[in-house]
Amino acid sequence: MAFDSFSAFITMEGHGPYVWASYAVFFVLMVMMMILSVRSRKAIIESCRRGYEFQADKSKVTTAPTPSASFARVNVSQD
Known part of the structure; x- marks a missing residue:
């Protein structure tokens, strides 16, 4: 061991402090x-949980989805 005693180890020849x-x-x-x-991890998880709950509540409030496009058959003459 490089030091003679425990106090020498603590002081380290003046460099100890x-x-x-x-x-x-x-x-x-x-x-x-x-x-x-x-x-931070707990806060992020809580924020995500609140966001998911908000999205779930928002989707329950909306009614049946309206069609974004309508498809109708068009008759084209072959003349």
Whole structure:
């Protein structure tokens, strides 16, 4: 092992505060990113669910669909 004791490992010859602070910042940012990702995912799923419910409610309200085109037989003379 490179260090004689646990306190030497923590202090790292004077560089310990910088090293441990950067580890702490990294882990705090990773936890924040995970929490924000989960919240964003839940919000997106809820928004999609509301959209689907709105579409389902809207389709129940409309009446029978009207034909967009009508087809009639036309008699053409063969003269």
